[in-house]
Amino acid sequence: MGVTQQQVLDSLSKIKSPRGVALTNANVLSAVVVNDGKVFFSINVDAAEARAWESVRAQAESAVRAIPGVTTALVALTAERKPGAAPSGRAGGVKPEAAHRPPQGDTSPMSRQAEIPGVGAVIAVASGKGGVGKSTTALNLALGLRDLGLKVGLLDADIYGPSIPRLTGIHERPELNADRKMIPIKRFGLAVMSIGFLVEEEMAMIWRGPMVMSAITQMLRDVEWGTLDVLVVDMPPGTGDAQLTLAQNVPLKGAVIVSTPQDLSLIDARRGLAMFRKVDVPVLGIVENMSYFQCPHCGTRSDIFGHGGARLEAERLGVPFLGEIPLHMEIRSTSDAGNPVVESEPDGPHAAVYRAIATKVRDQLKGVVAA
Numbered sequence: 001m002g003v004t005q006q007q008v009l010d011s012l013s014k015i016k017s018p019r020g021v022a023l024t025n026a027n028v029l030s031a032v033v034v035n036d037g038k039v040f041f042s043i044n045v046d047a048a049e050a051r052a053w054e055s056v057r058a059q060a061e062s063a064v065r066a067i068p069g070v071t072t073a074l075v076a077l078t079a080e081r082k083p084g085a086a087p088s089g090r091a092g093g094v095k096p097e098a099a100h101r102p103p104q105g106d107t108s109p110m111s112r113q114a115e116i117p118g119v120g121a122v123i124a125v126a127s128g129k130g131g132v133g134k135s136t137t138a139l140n141l142a143l144g145l146r147d148l149g150l151k152v153g154l155l156d157a158d159i160y161g162p163s164i165p166r167l168t169g170i171h172e173r174p175e176l177n178a179d180r181k182m183i184p185i186k187r188f189g190l191a192v193m194s195i196g197f198l199v200e201e202e203m204a205m206i207w208r209g210p211m212v213m214s215a216i217t218q219m220l221r222d223v224e225w226g227t228l229d230v231l232v233v234d235m236p237p238g239t240g241d242a243q244l245t246l247a248q249n250v251p252l253k254g255a256v257i258v259s260t261p262q263d264l265s266l267i268d269a270r271r272g273l274a275m276f277r278k279v280d281v282p283v284l285g286i287v288e289n290m291s292y293f294q295c296p297h298c299g300t301r302s303d304i305f306g307h308g309g310a311r312l313e314a315e316r317l318g319v320p321f322l323g324e325i326p327l328h329m330e331i332r333s334t335s336d337a338g339n340p341v342v343e344s345e346p347d348g349p350h351a352a353v354y355r356a357i358a359t360k361v362r363d364q365l366k367g368v369v370a371a
């Protein structure tokens with residue numbers, strides 16, 4: 001028989017909250033979502049109390065994981081600041097204007113920018129809007145870094161539309177190790193983790209900002225990443241509060257911004273740049289994707305979108321230009337078939353482009369990454 005919501009609530013009723021009453025009576029629980037052995041809920045408390053609640057969150061997670069039949073338990077602690085309270089580096093919903101401040105008096109249990117043991121550098125791949133090829137770029141960049149001899153992980157944090165399962169052809173679920181940490185799936189020599197391995201897309205959609213943030217933070221920390229030189233994070237598209245909070249809470253060494261040549265997305269790329277600057281994350285550079293059309297039959301190149309805009313923009317903004325990737329059927333078909341082009345056509349021209357981009361990224365991480 002499947003796990004029921006009542007079983008989860010029964011196990012939570014045995015946990016005492018810092019307020020002295022049972023967790024289930026403390027008026028802090030969100031709806032408990034139970035789906036096919038996977039359990040998700042959040043504990044919502046005031047930011048000032050957050051530290052005291054972290055051990056309760058951990059106890060709740062262990063208690064739920066101990067219920068027979070539970071395969072995954074993600075318990076998020078979301079700390080809301082009372083109106084008028086002093087700003088702090090809290091877990092979720094950070095106001096943009098407060099975001100660039102140093103984390104003074106940080107009451108967040110997920111203390112900002114804490115390193116992930118064993119992981120050399122975490123880098124974000126971001127875009128101002130969806131559909132520009134961010135995930136395709138993130139995966140092929142990860143493979144390019146692998147080809148440079150680095151140990152690479154890929155975390156799909158695009159909670160609103162996780163596409164890494166499709167792009168990698170991974171359909172299995174991660175297993176748990178003896179410490180109940182999730183073991184990333186190995187594919188193409190990469191350690192891969194995606195929220196899409198755990199939840200259906202529809203469920204991810206109903207999550208609210210703070211819960212999304214906490215889930216991603218847990219995916220960073222409750223996953224047995226092992227030793228990695230670089231962990232590439234495929235960010236959710238856009239530059240709203242959720243992205244800003246993520247950029248602020250993940251210990252990023254740098255960010256790569258993917259843009260298409262059209263003006264509109266360049267404006268969006270500029271916003272991405274401003275966002276990372278706000279949280280003091282260096283922008284490693286801009287990639288122009290779908291930069292020009294290369295005819296698959298005759299090889300003729302057509303600059304159908306007025307290519308070159310991203311390079312100029314990068315120069316204007318004083319950030320490195322990492323390279324231009326053509327709009328090509330092969331990139332699309334290999335991506336969508338779960339066999340990315342750097343893997344399936346390692347000697348082809350597209351793989352060379354991605355590897356050149358990876359080299360520029362690696363060079364900028366020198367000193368952080370030993371290779």
Ligand code: ADP
Binds near residue numbers: 290
């Ligand atoms: P995003 O992560 O920005 O939403 P995706 O990486 O999922 O974008 O890409 C969107 C679609 O565009 C996918 O079908 C992908 O295969 C395709 N695509 C991405 N980059 C290219 C490219 N350079 N040439 C052709 N198709 C591409």
